[in-house]
Amino acid sequence: MLSHPCRLSTTKRMVALLFATLFACSSIFSVEAQFAGKLIQDPCVNKASCHDCIQTQNCAWCMEPDFIDLPRCFKNNLQNYCKEEYTWNPFTEQKFTINRELTRGGNASAAAGYGYGYGGSYEASSSYSSSSSSSSYAGAYGSAAAAGASASSGEIVQISPQRVSLKLRINQLHSLNMRYSQAIDYPVDLYYLMDLSKSMEDDKDKLSALGDKLSETMRNITSNFRLGFGSFVDKVLMPYVSTIPKKLERPCDGCEAPYGYRNHMPLSTNTSTFTSEVSRAAVSGNLDAPEGGFDAIMQAIVCRQQIGWREKARRLLVFSTDAGFHYAGDGKLGGVIAPNDGECHLSGEGLYTHSVIQDYPSISQINHKVKQNSINVIFAVTANQHSVYEKLAQHIEGSSSAVLSEDSSNVVDLVRSEYSKISSAIEMKDNATSNIKITYHSACLNGGPEIPTAKCDGLKVGDVVNFTAQILVTSCPTDPREWNQVIQIYPVGINESLVIDLEMLCSCPCERPGTTGYEAHSPKCNNHGTLMCGVCECDDMHFGHNCECSTSDVHTGSDKDLVCRADNTTQVDCNNRGTCLCGVCECEKRSNPEEIISGKFCECDNFSCERRKNVLCSGPDHGTCECSHCVCKPGWTGSACDCRESTDTCMPPNGGELCSGNGECECGVCKCKSTPEGRYSGKVCEKCPTCAGRCLELKHCVQCQMYKTGEFKDEDKCAANCSNTFVPIGEEKIVIDEEKDELLCIFFDEDDCKYTFKYSEVNGKLEVHAQQERECPPKVFMLGIVLGVIAAIVLVGLAILLLWKLLTTIHDRREFARFEKERMNAKWDTGENPIYKQATSTFKNPMYAGQ
The missing domain is CATH 4.10.1240 (Hormone receptor fold)
Structure with missing residues (x-):
């Protein structure tokens, strides 16, 4: 904390001296008043050290020893704030270390359109203001003499420049222009790696017959062509192959003993031997469906000397199979647990010696080695395996997949087609760390404005493509040794790159011993600390602006505590977020080291800003939290930096008013309004389902x-x-x-x-x-309906009457019949009393019935 000359350390001073001191300090108060309103909005004022200051965008540091009680870190556009000789405001510096001209690529006029000059020195350097976008260069971009030297030496150059030294500040975007051109007659190395299991026997015979045609086809593309051949089966272990002694010698009819990988023919210009090598190679056999292709790919890539890969050549590895592949972890099935070390293990006869010792490599290991050795892998597989290898190609940089016919008869056309796809496209990649963000822009060959892209297609030999690499250091690594990094920007599949020797400007020279502004045991620090960049770094026993306070002096007097309060209206020292020690607010330390309380009276912090979806200031891409307020980055606004400044997203596609005139544009989103006719909806309030419209x-x-x-x-x-x-x-x-x-x-x-x-x-x-036709209801005939209803009523009535008549007739007849029956059974007409019984009985003897 800086001491103020008009602060009084005791109330016992004379009143006259008090007035005199206040009068002398009136000019200082006027200066402070100019910046008082900016403390909250200015992200620079809270930076307490030089390295924190220069790591903040557009901030400069004042290392003047006797600086007045104002923030040392300030906006670099302030005039007369600090003397120029005491101001540390590092600029971006760029120096072209190696810049040879492209081989047979481009001309002077084309290069000039992109800011390249000719006739300068071989090593050209330029400096940029910290607020500059670094879009134009003051130095030359190469020399004709250097270009001529590289051309005459016979060395092929396809990317320019080749090496750049760059000093870059944090959060300052720097644009670096580069060019690429495919050289004429560029060398090509093609290594054919084939699955020689029994199912590929007819493919081997066809490849042997087409060997000369393949060589002739590639020589039509480039005269500097070399061809090689290798084969693979699988690990000689159960369960991959049969370990029965007889099967180990001859696993199938006409087969040789199984093996992991064999290099039959290193890359050679004598392509006529390719046919004979393929013809002599015998097929073998294994048990399971997947093959040990990953072992073979790894050895074919890393054994550069044995295979014969050249430094300056397009390297093609054609992988031919009709089966799947084993990958890392599958070796456990055969008892192999040692991970693949990614090293070359070929014997003098070209056999892979560690097939039964090491596990299969992983996909990430294959990808790493492919990038490291700039090899384009072409998976030539049968149709039933193409979907699997197509997904595999997505995880291996610069690789592709194509369908191979069942007998490999289309191998020549396949190689020619895939090589054409590879050579006609260029994609830029880099190995930047997480602290560095690199984006690419290019117009490719369209001639229009640059668009964000790292890939251009449709290129021919001699075409020059210009790329702009926008480099941004997002943060300083915690380890100072990582402040100097070597970054490579390279075209995929090409063994050339642009090397950037990057120095991150994360610290100030005055913070290092032996430099101007660094003084150990400085008298200005009362011999209790080190003066660095105008600020005292006190020892463990002292603190304060000039290390004037001892750790044993903890002042609690009310008069002295007033200096730790922002104004006379508060009774709380240091905003209740710190301790007043020796007239200085010592702010609290939070459990999270990234959460910092700062400010003269501990009034600021970087964690209590407004949040959006529980993200502070909507994330680092939108804004940063400075002194409890969100400081938005360009293009964003709002209390939480969650609103886009642009209203383009609220414009109808065919033009017109914002939100179609039916709403308000808030945060880049249309808030549609309601009217008596209805409520508008849609992305730009173009719809109103309930409105009558026209x-x-x-x-x-x-x-x-x-x-x-x-x-x-x-x-x-x-x-x-x-x-x-x-x-x-x-x-x-x-x-x-x-x-x-x-x-x-x-x-x-x-x-x-x-x-x-x-x-x-x-x-x-x-x-x-x-x-075309209206939807009309069917016509209704009312008279017919009425007559039909009447007729129905009459018929129903008649039916009921007839039924009633039928039932009554049947009932009457039944009653009459019963009457007649009873009448016939009546005996009232015999003249005898039915209850009288005679006194005598008469019997007839049946014997004499007839007499």
Whole structure:
């Protein structure tokens, strides 16, 4: 904390001395007043050290020893704030270390359009202001003499420049222009790696027959061509191959003993031997479906000397198989647990010696070695395996996959086609760490403005492509040894790169011993500390601006504690977030080291700003928290930096008013309004499902023109009111296309028929589509219905009467029949009393019945 000359350390001073001191300090108060309103908004003022200051964008440090009580870290655009000789405001510096001209690529006029000059020194350097975007260079971009030297030496150069020294500040975007051109007759190394399991026997024979044609095809592309051949089967272990002694010697008819990988023919210009080597190679066999192709790929890549890969050549590895692959972890099935070390293990005969010792490599290991050795892998596989290898190619840089016929008869066309795809495209990659962000822009060959892209297609030999690499150091690594890094920007599959020797400007020279501004045991620090960049770094026993306070002096007197309060209205020292020690606020330390309380009276922090979705200031891409307020980055606004300044997202695609005039643009999003007609919706408030729109205006003309009904059904009236407006287009069924902003209208006419039409306005022209036929309800014949109802009632009544008559007749007949029966059984007419019984009984002897 800086001491103020007008602060009083005791109340015992004379009143006259007090007035004199206050008068002398009036000029200082006027200076402070100029900056008092900026303390909260200025991200520089809270930086207590020089390295923290220069790591903040657009900030400079004042190392003047006797600086007044103002922040040493300030905006670098302030004039007369600090003397120039005491101001540390490092600029971005760029120096071209190696800049040879492209081989057969481009010309002077083309290069000049991108800021390249000729005729300068071989090593050119330039400096940039910290607020500059570094879009133009003061130095030369190469020399004709150097270009001529590289051309005459025979060395091929396809990327320019080759090495750049760059000093860059944090959060300062720097643009670096580079060029690429594929050289004419660029060397090509093609290594054919083939699966020689039994199922590939016919493929081997076809490849042997097509060897000369393959060589001839590639020599038509480049005269500097070399060809090699290798094969693989699988690990000689169970369960990959049969370990029965007889099977180990001859796993199948006409087969040789199995092996992991064998280099039959190193890369050679004598391509005529390719056919004989392929023909002599015998097939073998294994048990499981996947093969040990990853072992073979790894050895073919890392054994550069044995394979014969050249430094300056396009390296192609054609991998041919009809089966899947084993990868890291599968070796445990055979008892192999040692991970693959990514090293070369070939014997003098070209056999892979560690096949049964090391596990298969992983996909990431293959990808790492492919990038490290700049090799393009072409997976030539059969149709049933293509989907698997197509996904694999997505995880290996610079690789591709293609369908190989069942007998490999299309191998020549496949290699030629894939090489054409590889050589006609260029993609820039880099090995930057997480602290460095590199984005690429290029117009490719379109000749228009640059767009964000790292890849260009459709290139031919000699075409020059210009790329702009935008480099941004987002943060300083915690380890100072990582402040100097070597970054490579390289085209995928090309063994050339632009090397950037990057020095991050994360610290100040005055913070290092032996430099100006660094003084150990300085008298200005009361011999209790080190003066660094104008600020005292006190020892463990002292503190204060000039190390004037001892750790044993903890002042608690009310008069002295007043200096730790922002004004006389508060009774709390250091905003209750720190301790007042020796007239200085010592702010609290939070458990999270990234959360810092700062400020003269501990009034600031970097963690209590407004949040959006629980993210402080909507994230580092939107803004930073400075003194409890969000400081938004360009393009963002709002209390939480969650609103875009641009209103482009609120504009209708075809132009017009913001939000179609039906809403307000807030944070780049349209907030649609409600009207008495209805509520608007849609991305730009272009829709209103409940609004009538122009439906009422168009309905009468649609009725008269399509259906000859409505108010204008008279032809003369229809022609007078509608002929010049629009002519509806008939459709069988009306379907809305939302992309065309069409609106649907539905009405019922005087015949109670439903008719539907839609309309849209394209380029000011009204277009109406109407349903060809109305949907009318079926006609109802009331007289028939009434007569039918009456007839039905009569018939039902007659039926009921007849039924009643039938039932009564049946009942009567039954009663009469019963009466007759009873009457016939009656004996009242015999003349005898039915209850009288005679006293004598008469019996007849059946024996004499006939006499």
